[in-house]
Amino acid sequence: MLHSPDNLPLPLFSAAQVRELDARLIAAGTSGFELMSRAAHAIWRALRRRWPDAGGLTVLAGRGNNAGDGYLVAALALRAGWQVHVLAVGDPAQLQGDAARARDQALAAGVSIQLWEERAELRGVVLDALLGTGLQGAVREPYAQVIRLLNASGLPVLAVDIPSGLCADTGQALGDAVRAGLTVTLIGLKLGLFTGQSADFRGALQFDDLQADPALVAAQAFTAQRLVPISLPHLAARSPLVHKGQLGHVLVIGGDRGFAGAGLLAAQSALRAGAGLVSLATRGEHVSAAQARLPEVMAAGVASANQLMALGAHASVWVVGPGLGQGAWGRSLLSAAAASDAVQVWDADALNLLAQAVVQLPAGVVLTPHPGEAARLLCISSAEVQADRPAAARALAQRYQAVCVLKGAGTLIAAPDGGLWLCDRGHPAMAGAGLGDVLAGFIGALLAQGLAALPAAQLAVYLHACAGERLALQGRGLAASDLCAVIRELLQEQSACLN
Incomplete structure (x- = not known):
């Protein structure tokens, strides 16, 4: 064995x-x-x-x-x-x-x-x-x-x-x-x-x-x-001749008023996890701050689904939901995502709007709910989700025919065919805002670099948890953005850039 x-x-x-x-x-x-x-x-x-x-x-x-x-x-x-x-x-x-x-x-x-x-x-x-x-x-x-x-x-x-x-x-x-x-x-x-x-x-x-x-x-x-290092998928080593256009283009969609940081965290994570290009579609008033914080990310203000479709036409992976909000702006952008044939990760308010049947989920999406979001998607209580987390994860994957990451203590990854994987890494210091946004961006970056939905979710969940453990050695006060640099280190240790 x-x-x-x-x-x-x-x-x-x-x-x-x-x-x-x-x-x-x-x-x-x-x-x-x-x-x-x-x-x-x-x-x-x-x-x-x-x-x-x-x-x-x-x-x-x-x-x-x-x-x-x-x-x-x-x-x-x-x-x-x-x-x-x-x-x-x-x-x-x-x-x-x-x-x-x-x-x-x-x-x-x-x-x-x-x-x-x-x-x-x-x-x-x-x-x-x-x-x-x-x-x-x-x-x-x-x-x-x-x-x-x-x-x-x-x-x-x-x-x-x-x-x-x-x-x-x-x-x-x-x-x-x-x-x-x-x-x-x-x-x-x-x-x-x-x-x-x-x-x-x-x-x-x-x-x-x-x-x-x-x-x-x-x-x-x-x-x-269980997910453990010897069973994790790997990113392929890069050719010396590779260029950014061959490493995927991640488009993060989110950052409504009052939630600008969520989209930035997902974009920063995608950047540090190796995506060739990263764009951020957000509220127009957040663009200047985004460019100042992350000059490598192409930030654009969008006000409608049509603008988003034009922006997203060149992106290979969409990460939808961090700070999206549930108002008219977020609903409009989510409708564009639902109509896109890009590979996607749906998180946060994208899941809350999906639970309200605002849109239909397109094929090939990775879902990343926490227990409250999972409860809304399944029309049950959070307590019922927590009472049987494996059953909830499997139910979500089957209902939506998507890879589902049910976050929490003992994060579970469920596939539509009933397969279930568990990550028993992580630390209580990770109980804070924004870590889910970082995970969503991480999964998006791995998808952009060629991993399929299930292995991308497995690798991102495990290394995200390990990054939290490494940072937790410093004690309380872990900020979500702290993870991004450590994710880069762990990804290099696990899947070296060069042979």
């Missing part, structure tokens, strides 16, 4: 797909209890590496196979001389199959098992072996109470496979969810560990494939793929 530099696999699975893979491994000759034993050893190794001097372990055990993992870890810790006790949520006598066998081994090893009660003491490292990936719906009592008390304890927590209460498919907390310092996930990476609210709950992430047959894993269907 292809792995990334962080030693995590690229495929991301749904909970059902991981269960199917588990069943296939068992059918191929590895018993369920053997997989459980391997899981316990992997968890125990990770626990000792992270907290080598803890000396004490509390296992919170539920009623499924995660509990079985927990019981076997408890036995390993006890044999190593740690102080160990298991708090069982629900009657451990009702466990079945491999989990019951694991409980019996723990008892035979001398592990103390007590029924959970509110006064129960948590001590040492706490192993979350409560719920696992099979959770359906909101966490119910008594699990919710256990999770609340665990989160309030301040103790170090290792989650088995996934923090209890976190949806393995969407990354949303289903009511109360465990906040872990470390999650050891098993057999296959779960999509929900990389998007939605997962970053607030999973802590550090380690993976163990439990010595699964690589051929069986490779044959298992997955739901998405």
Whole structure:
């Protein structure tokens, strides 16, 4: 299986797909209890590496196979001389199959098992072996109470496979969810560990494939793929004889009154990402400032769709929407974009006007919504988008037959055929105005230089996030324009201009 530099696999699975893979491994000759034993050893190794001097372990055990993992870890810790006790949520006598066998081994090893009660003491490292990936719906009592008390304890927590209460498919907390310092996930990476609210709950992430047959894993269907450097598309190196006319012409359309900077940011980004020519169609009163700020960009004042069509006739890529506004001026320019056969990126108010059915989307457009814009396009709430970001991204790509970049924590890129890619890079310092404008211009520049819509979106999203990470080392106060120079550096590192 292809792995990334962080030693995590690229495929991301749904909970059902991981269960199917588990069943296939068992059918191929590895018993369920053997997989459980391997899981316990992997968890125990990770626990000792992270907290080598803890000396004490509390296992919170539920009623499924995660509990079985927990019981076997408890036995390993006890044999190593740690102080160990298991708090069982629900009657451990009702466990079945491999989990019951694991409980019996723990008892035979001398592990103390007590029924959970509110006064129960948590001590040492706490192993979350409560719920696992099979959770359906909101966490119910008594699990919710256990999770609340665990989160309030301040103790170090290792989650088995996934923090209890976190949806393995969407990354949303289903009511109360465990906040872990470390999650050891098993057999296959779960999509929900990389998007939605997962970053607030999973802590550090380690993976163990439990010595699964690589051929069986490779044959298992997955739901998405992670973007990592080794899987990114590349821009071709440039011929020494190349000239600007061969590197595309990006036209940025936007910058209504009060929003002049948005168009400038997109234009600056396109320039720094290597487009041969960059033009800006904006309000006439913004032209002088634009030329003073970016003399390399050909800024023009446009007042009508006809003027824009004439200006855009020579551009190969249109980036539409940064600061466009939703008034008559923006609507008029968007109507021209909808009639153009140029390759396009639609962002910001272009998406808001599309949601209002002001225009029909032309073919071949890359859409770059944030959750609020995605909600308007899908006629649902932002909360519903965030509750299942993968489904929202796929729905947008299918509805509009376009590559869709759903921005946010764990940005998702969806293709019309159902393909889904995830970027788990980025930094909270990037939470600010204008970064989406920079991304739109970046995608436009890559399109202008010959990448198709999907690879252009993948490369731009990943390097944009990495640029934010690099700048975030300086702390808060990251300005969107700061990214443009760093994008240039990263693009050179990833796709050198010359061989």
